[in-house]
Amino acid sequence: MKPLVPQDCSINTATLGFKAPISIIIDDVASHGFGAIAPWRRELAGEEIRAVARHVRDAGLKVNGYCRSGPIPASSAEQREACHQENCKALREAAELEAQCFVIVAGGLPKGSRDIESARDQLADGLERLLREAEALGVPLAVEPLHPMYAADRCCINTLHHALDLCDAVDPDASRKIGVAIDAYHVWWDPMLRDGVARAGAGNRIMAFHICDWLVPTRDLLMDRGMMGDGVIRLHEMRQMVTEAGYRGVAEIEIFSDHWQTVDNTTTLQTCAERVSKI
């Protein structure tokens, strides 16, 4: 396997802590040699999406993923409908951005609920509906299993196999554009990981590969992800797994970190560029 170079990588803009407007971020990411960008909806609020898409294209970048869906399970039919409409709006933005996938962060337990099985059932129903919209717009969906520590409040899909079961449920003959985002941070611990990646590859379902690192100790459940190389994840092995499974897309660097958010973007981008060469 050739060493990873920035051109093979994407910067998820959360890594840069949303400190600068998207137009600056696009130029920064491109000037550091990265091949793609994964922006967040919050950055595009108030922007003309087509103009952003053009800027990204002109900078020589791809939009490898668009972040991200809101929750799908909800505590009432009205809320479910509102969430669906919001997700459809995000899908239209993803289409305008020519995003290679729209990331689904499924949502956890609806407020007041303890019933994770029901949340998962609701999710399957809601996702099937959203997939119809996504297909009409030509935007592939990437279901991202989140670490089990987020099961209650962020995402009730918590292993790769679980996400693949969900894909199979809404797309039994694997003919539609729905798959998974494999994020090293969320899945590195899973004893079924190797098997899950192979299954995802065989089903042509690997839509995205996200990297960062798991720090020891981890001081915060959300904002203490590590720069690649600073933690315990064997990113080279994981890259090998997804490559052997047929994935040819970029490695997206997504680091939620109180530390890195305060560092200036140039330093962060330079550090990312250096570190990926060792993966």
Added chain:
Amino acid sequence: MKPLVPQDCSINTATLGFKAPISIIIDDVASHGFGAIAPWRRELAGEEIRAVARHVRDAGLKVNGYCRSGPIPASSAEQREACHQENCKALREAAELEAQCFVIVAGGLPKGSRDIESARDQLADGLERLLREAEALGVPLAVEPLHPMYAADRCCINTLHHALDLCDAVDPDASRKIGVAIDAYHVWWDPMLRDGVARAGAGNRIMAFHICDWLVPTRDLLMDRGMMGDGVIRLHEMRQMVTEAGYRGVAEIEIFSDHWQTVDNTTTLQTCAERVSKI
């Protein structure tokens, strides 16, 4: 299912924050009507173990579990041997206490290692060796899968199925006394939970059932467990699962919590007694 009463429950002494000597704790736990206690090694340091065992018996309590093994994977053969000897010492204490099981918290990655697969291999070897000692002493082993957020630093066995695979590896014909501790906090999120509990029951491998709650939000990875009823775990359903799977032991209340550790023990024990009646 009859409502749970304190007599059907055990107090894991960590719930009380190690604020009082074990002799006081034993009397407190018994006077609140609990049927069992699960003490920690640190509390017995300097105590005459047989005297503690007699005190527990005289108070009308059982020792349903003894906490706990040190890590089994290590970064050198010398360290592995030292860990093994320490675990053997703990097993002898468990035997003297007439503990119904010795809890195995397997250990995570050895210092400096990123190789979780190798840690898991080491664990299987070390556990097989420890099991021989445990059998000679008549102490059943309870492998506790810990939440995946502890995979790196505390325990590389992170799902119930994973723990059962390990039991099957070291005890292929299920003839020996090794099984699992099912802790609601660690496994509640697992989409394979129902299936795993049934498998554990069919193999006669449920050695312990631990309860507390998952708070939303969870503010700390280690010390923010909730009192039963304050979080999102469906403890009644989980109790039903383990009961249907044949478990007839106590429900052990184990709450690591910066909050509850500062509360006086009487209030904590009264609260536990009230809350279990709703499970």
